Amino acid sequence: MTSDARNPRARILGTGRALPAAPENAAPSDTPPADGAASDASAGKARRRAAAGETTSDLATRAARAALDAAGIGPRDLEMIILATSSGDAPMPATAVYVQQKLGAELIPSFDLSASLTGLLYGLSVANQFVTAGTMRHVLVIGADLLSRRVDPRDRAAAALFGDGAGAVVIGPAAGDGRGILSVSLRADGRKADVLQVPGGGSAEPLTPERLADRRHTLRVNQLELRQAVEERLGGQALAALATAGLAPADLDWVIPHHADAHVAALLSERLGCPKQRVIGALDGGSAAGASAGSVAIALDEALRDGRVQPGHRVLLCALGGGLTWGSAVVRM
Template sequence: MTSDARNPRACILGTGRALPAAQERAAPSDAPPADGAPSQASAGPERRRAADGETTSDLAARAARAALDAAGLGPRDLGMIILATSSGDAPMPATAVYVQQKLGAELIPSFDLSASLTGFLYGLSVANQFVTAGTLRHVLVIGADLLSRRLDPRDRAAAALFGDGAGAVVVGPAAGDGRGILSVSLRADGNKADVLQVPGGGSAEPLTQERLADLRHALRVNHAELRRAVEERLGGQALAALVAAGLTPADLDWVIPHHADAHLAGLLAEHLGCPRQRVLGALDGGNAAGASAGSVAMALDEGLRDGRIQPGHRVLLCALGGGLTWGSAVVRV
């Protein structure tokens, strides 16, 4: 924790989200489920898919504009852009520079952050540090992914869990009214790196005809291990973030987990002793649930805009993804 949770120095000034322009759904596969995967029926509805020509930076820029509008700011008020993504427009340069270009922002530092599905929380932590230290006044944090373009068509469960979308927040100085980022708690376990990964396309496995044919550039998910990690790690990390914020589960108004699997989200709610109706995203059928790095920010924006999340509410944000990485943040909006 980087500041006194009772008097936070950084807060979320505005939120925004963007979904693909057209709601496209992946075609069903006749292939059997991947080993350890839940059945198609239990995995839930297939997620939104970006249309041809639509890019990660397109969705990220749209979400960013909405967040800036909500904060009453413009692109030239920003001091930094952080984009959390595992499916950028290209391997190089960082997709954040395309977002900077599309927003018309100043010549500010703009970079991608790779922490899989937990990336938005990692980015929020970085922004919190800069604003709390007084180094920067306004930092744009975006979580955006088009993981539909990295899916293995043989893995029906992944097709049901992972979709496309972007969520964004503007982090700036707190007003001294108790609202702000109360705590952020992050972890990683490289011993579980193969649980959720795209093995091909990097320096370890440069793409060849054979590797392309074997779909080494597609997302590989060990569904059983991923579910086990969520069950074992996410609840404890959420409690650690609450302790750092000086709160208990009973003090929470809302919980926003990344995971699109409603069963796992329900288990998290039970672990925290939180009523299921207080869990946004995975349990309320929203499109944000499967949007990877964008999920948490998208669900936060949706809850704020439809009035379920009210000023002063305490919200727990949590996610687990490849790395393995996981983490939680407590914010008072």
Template sequence: MTSDARNPRACILGTGRALPAAPENAAPADAPLDGAATEASAGNERRRAAPGEKTSDLATRAARAALDAAGLGPRDLEMIILATSSGDAPMPATAVYVQQKLGAELIPSFDLSASLTGLLYGLAVANQFVAAGTLRHVLVIGADLLSRRVDPRDRAAAALFGDGAGAVVVGPAAGDGRGILSVSLRADGKKADVLQVPGGGSAEPLTQERLADRRHTLRVNQPELRQATEERLGGQALAALAAAGLAPADLDWVIPHRADAHITALLAERLGCPKQRVIGALDGGSAAGASAGSVAIALDEALRDGRIQPGHRVLLCALGGGLTWGSAVVRM
């Protein structure tokens, strides 16, 4: 079986999300922020997981909600893909804990690391398996607890990242034109240091000195990250639209990994669509700082509150560490 934009073979059958119960302010009141951090924190709260709450806990909750929405159970699944940069432990993959907590069969379950673009990378993998007829139902989850990777002294980074999980169930399309129309992905390893956790791997095993230097926490070059977002996100969105045989005017909604006022205006201008069609952080409940979970969280929120209706064409896009970036066009 093959898939094309006019006759998609795979579609999103259901979505779900899970957020920590209590939102917290992005930074202490006595910590004035500037630039992107001020914009991100204005009128927006980042949710922090409770003590003892793990990435697999949020991922499992989001997965259950997505399965319920799809009218399926855990034993209907044939693969679990978990996109995360903050798993429960370095080894094993956090996806196996989700498999265990869901009560799924002994199916392939693995983690995928592509930072904020992880959900889209996972969606691309699931789309290939389902479109080829190899698998019938694949669960894709984006989940992160980046509040535990942020240096608490780095208030600007704390303003940008929070905790949350979003999930989608990918299955066969019904032949009515709805489904995954295109996925377009890119990466640039030359920019790997723009968003990274340098310590804790084989390059920098943790030592007392590196722990003291906070090398195990998130490092963000915010000016370069913002510049990359401005340069790459809109262009990749247009590439995904072209692959789907669509023009920007054909879109009903745009969901980026974060949608502060600047990014909203930039995407709307590049795509020639109203800013009101860009869904994200400023909508309130969406956890735009939840890294790999952000896009799926916003998608689920908009589906459940009725903004996204059956047949709507939705553009999903994200850029994160790697650098990685990508877009997907889906007809819901």
């Protein structure tokens, strides 16, 4: 799943993000912890929570409009909408069709993609194929999640990890100046499917009063195994994406992981041999923290708009999430 790194044919034309108005504490201090809930130093950090009545498609649409404005095109210029989410408006239909409706786009293909925190990179890969093949000119890729609606509020450790937000990118033809998507590398390991999951509510476990009482419809995360997977997989996959792009770690200007806490920043800094200051993300509990499929695009948009990422910069995007899924992309902005 690669582009010609020497002459990329697709690039990111514009980015956007949408966040709930204000952060809230992960769990009220008087909320009893769930049985067996793991303690975590990050518990109690502020994570942004959507307001009552605010939906995944609302945030996704706001992020999409910002990305379209940045790209200099309108909704009717789009030829496809891909929405990466694990917390759509409803089990059916795809939340992407609500985004299509709210944007006022044409009757274009619009679908959801489920790859947890890696969803934005999976969507980027799909869009890259269509644009590179010349089949489509403008594809909108959105990562959006309202995982606060999926977290058991008694599980303070999980609640501290996940918040709400959306990020979007518009993919279009490259201009022949070397800027574009240089490589995308994706992986999955279904043997680790239970590390991060919502077990109830599907065909395997239809919801019943008993399963609801047991909170099988809420997010379950094995934080120890998830962290081990990040340590084992994220750095290696990043190096693979760089090799495919014909680049060395020293060629990178920035690294944007799905959630750059101090541990992840140190890990990537060591594996890639780059300063921690070059790792962009939620080091200070910022707005990209815990936004799941939206995290990478949110952080990229922030860095573009505040001037850290400049035209021509080489940026590594990487993520790991439920599935387990993980991947990396190298982009020259």
